[in-house]
Amino acid sequence: MSQRTLLLLSQDNAHYQRLLQAARLPHLRILRADSPSEAEPLIGEAHILLAEPARAKPLLARAHKLSWLQSSYAGVDVLLGNDCRHDYQLTNVRGIFGPLMSEYVFGHLLSLTRHLPCYQEQQAQQHWQSHPYQGLKGRTLLVLGTGSIGQHIAQTGKHFGMRVLGVSRSGHERAGFDEVYQLAALNRVLGQSDVIVSVLPATRETHHLFTRERFEHCKPGAILFNVGRGSAIHTQDLLAALASGKLAQAVLDVFEQEPLPADSTLWSTPNLIITPHNSAYSFPEDVAQIFVRNYIRFIDGQPLDGRIDFDKGY
Incomplete structure (x- = not known):
């Protein structure tokens, strides 16, 4: 099985990196971009993104290998518009909020x-x-x-x-x-x-x-x-x-x-x-568990949990 590259695009990158490295997921190379300038040279290598939607949006056009984007949030509105590509699997966070x-x-x-x-x-x-x-x-x-x-x-x-x-x-x-x-x-x-x-x-x-x-x-x-x-x-x-x-x-x-x-x-x-959009925070421990379960499904070719229908918007 070929190696997949995951790019982290989140304010909690370091935390996600520790959690996912500890999970020892097979065939997964983990990269992180803590700023837009760091993301630019890495986005073309990414098969998978674990990302805050707003951080991912401006990079999608150059993510030529992208197959799956796991949002770290429930809301993925910014990725659903006609100005965004929809030729990949998009999943959000559900069941923890x-x-x-x-x-x-x-x-x-x-x-x-x-x-x-x-x-x-x-x-x-x-x-x-x-x-x-x-x-x-x-x-x-x-x-x-x-x-x-x-x-x-x-x-x-x-x-x-x-x-x-x-x-x-x-x-x-x-x-x-x-x-x-x-x-x-x-x-x-x-x-x-x-x-x-x-x-x-x-x-x-x-x-x-x-x-x-x-x-x-x-x-x-x-x-x-x-x-x-x-x-x-x-x-x-x-x-x-x-x-x-x-x-x-x-x-x-x-x-x-x-x-x-x-x-x-x-x-x-x-x-x-x-209140400043903080009624339910995406805690990295919870999101990482969702990503781990979905990654196993992804490499096994199974349907992903929390998959978004781009036409319905949820």
């Missing part, structure tokens, strides 16, 4: 519903005052996207006694959900939902899924989370919904433009929480 995303969503949700920021302010002022709250039991959680991440969030919601609805392309039943609907039913289920969580990928169907018209169908007082892709929400229409009180609160980890510009109105919106 559910617990982290669930921690993020319910950490913020419990903080908001139990008024924890308010109590922190009161503590600084030595002010003793209780505020009424409603528990999560009996409230309705809507999760847009019913894959592994959505299922984990749904199961956590069930743990708190919530009614859990899902929306997906197929509408097929999934573990942890009381009911799952197709996208065409979204307006109807929004009116029932106290908490809305989008874990949707970036596709033609999900681009600006939430607009002013869509927000009109939301239940008054609803809380919106976006931990999927920023393109799912029309930013100006979200600001209008928050200003009018149509939405009580939004928690955003992803945005139409990242990093979020310093002059964005989102920063100063009082009922909006912003």
